[in-house]
Amino acid sequence: MSTPISYFERMYAADPDPWSFETRWYDARKHALTVDALPARRYRSGFEPGCSTGLLTSRLAARCDRLLATDAVGSAVQTAAARLADRPHVTIRTGQLPRDWPDETFDLIVLSELAYYFDDTDLATLLHHAANSLTPPGDLAPSGLAPNGLAPNGLASGDLASGGLVRGGDLVAVHWRHPVAEHARSGDEVHAALAAVPGLHRISRHEEADFLLEVFTRDPLAASVARREGLV
Secondary structure: OOOOHHHHHHHHHHOOOOOOOOOOHHHHHHHHHHHHOOOOOOEEEEEEEOOOOOHHHHHHHOOEEEEEEEEOOHHHHHHHHHHOOOOOOEEEEEOOOOOOOOOOOEOEEEEEOOHHHOOHHHHHHHHHHHHHOEOOOOEEOOOOOOOOOEOOOOOEHHHEOHHHEEOOOEEEEEEEOOOOOOOOOOHHHHHHHHHOOOOOEEEEEEEOOOEEEEEEEOOHHHOOHHHHOOOO
């Protein structure tokens, strides 16, 4: 079965920063790598499920015109909301996955240290929701670019396909690789399942002893960042 919510509630009740995200260089570095791996300069909309106390959320907020972040634990949501209180384009709310997956599409979805908590059934549902919530290739964008080279919605010109069509949405996944008793599976197994999802095309893979970081896209023609920028 999936890891019960009561496990996370106990963790946050004992320590508001139960995994020491606030103080560990490991996590600060991993969050920086995650954001640096984003293939687009800017996104119209983003979604970060399992946002915890909002540290990665804060970094993602700088790259999204609109960002939704959720977590199943109310105290974590309160901490994240306080951290992002000065970012009016960011919404933080409570939600249990996969049940409370939002009924909308996003240009960016980030699964960070999340998917290994789900059993086979819930993981399949989660990944199905994620893949089908990414903006499909060919959505129309507002025409014309501002003098700074950005589209009216903040997208860089390289994030637009020909004719003002938006590239398909991007999905970023990053997961711990070492065994943890409360995990239903390993990070490697999560990423193998992601790679098998129909309609997702891998852009990049960063592999370390401790974690995997991969980026996927809905648009097979956008798997090359150089192609997005018109370099090839």
